[in-house]
Structure formats: structure tokens, C-alpha cells
Amino acid sequence: MSSLLCFQIRNYTPLFFLAVVTGVSMSPSLNPGDRLVVRRIKHPGVELMGRIVVARDPRENGNLVIKRFAGLDGDSFILLGDNPEASTDSRFLGSFASDSLMGRVVYRYFPLNAAGRIR
Numbered sequence: 001m002s003s004l005l006c007f008q009i010r011n012y013t014p015l016f017f018l019a020v021v022t023g024v025s026m027s028p029s030l031n032p033g034d035r036l037v038v039r040r041i042k043h044p045g046v047e048l049m050g051r052i053v054v055a056r057d058p059r060e061n062g063n064l065v066i067k068r069f070a071g072l073d074g075d076s077f078i079l080l081g082d083n084p085e086a087s088t089d090s091r092f093l094g095s096f097a098s099d100s101l102m103g104r105v106v107y108r109y110f111p112l113n114a115a116g117r118i119r
Contacts, residue, residue, distance in 0.1 A: 015040055017103065019066065025081035026052065026066055026090070035110035036118070037064075038103040046072065049078055052105040052118055055079060055096050064102065065089075077101060 021034040028034070029052065033079065038054050048069040055077075057063040067079035067089050076095035081087025105118045 013040065016106075017104070019064065021066060025083050025087045026068070027083045027086070029032050029068075029082045030066065030105075030114070033111070034114070036105050036109040037109060039106045040103045041101055044069075044077065044098065044101045048104060053079065054102045054105065056102065058093055058096065058100065061063040066105065 017038050017040065019036045019038050021030045021032055021036065024032060026057050028087075038100070041048070041053075044053075051069050052066060053069050054066050057065045065079070065088075067087070069077060070080040070090070071078040073095040075098050077098065078090045079096050080089045080091065084091070085101055107117055109115050
């Protein structure tokens with residue numbers, strides 16, 4: 001006699017998700033059309049300093065922004081674009097709430113000639 005073990009994973013959130021760059025705020029590091037792998041973050045902190053991250057846009061529900069983690073402001077975060085003339089970031093929006101940070105960019109998979117780890 002054989003038995004079958006069945007279970008359901010509740011509240012499962014994937015460890016990674018994909019993102020596409022749509023603007024020039026992170027040029028020259030990232031360019032429009034770049035496709036990225038993003039690792040979810042549960043407890044963001046100073047270890048992200050200088051890393052490229054994805055956060056919820058505080059102006060529009062559902063949209064995401066890709067910026068560089070530039071610092072802590074109490075329980076919130078300072079996020080800046082690499083191209084200040086073209087970036088709407090913490091200089092204009094203020095600090096980002098800690099629960100808005102979605103993940104850290106770890107890999108660019110397209111375009112193929114620029115594919116590789118993002119540090």
C-alpha cells in the first residue's frame with residue numbers, strides 16, 4: 001500500500017521576480033529595455049548601500065521604480081537614480097517607506113551583450 005502526501009503552500013511569495021527598465025534614470029548603469037532578475041528582500045538595511053533596488057512608486061499604485069539605495073532615514077530609505085537630470089527619486093519624492101522596497105537587482109539577462117551579475 002502506498003500513500004500520497006499532499007500539502008499546500010500558503011502565502012507563497014517567489015524568491016525572484018523579473019523587471020524591465022523603461023526610463024533613463026539609471027543610465028549608464030541600466031538602460032531602457034534592460035531586463036533584470038530581482039531578488040526579493042524581507043528585511044532591508046544598510047547591507048543594500050550602493051545596490052540597485054526595486055521599490056513601489058509612492059505616486060502611483062502598482063508601478064515600480066528602479067533606483068540605487070543611497071541611505072537610511074530612520075525607518076525609511078533614500079533612493080537615487082544614477083542620472084540625476086532624468087531621475088524622479090528621493091530628491092523630489094522624499095524618502096521611501098520601508099515596506100515599499102521590493103527587492104535587489106541581481107542579474108541583467110537582456111541584452112545578451114550586457115548580461116551578467118549586477119553588484
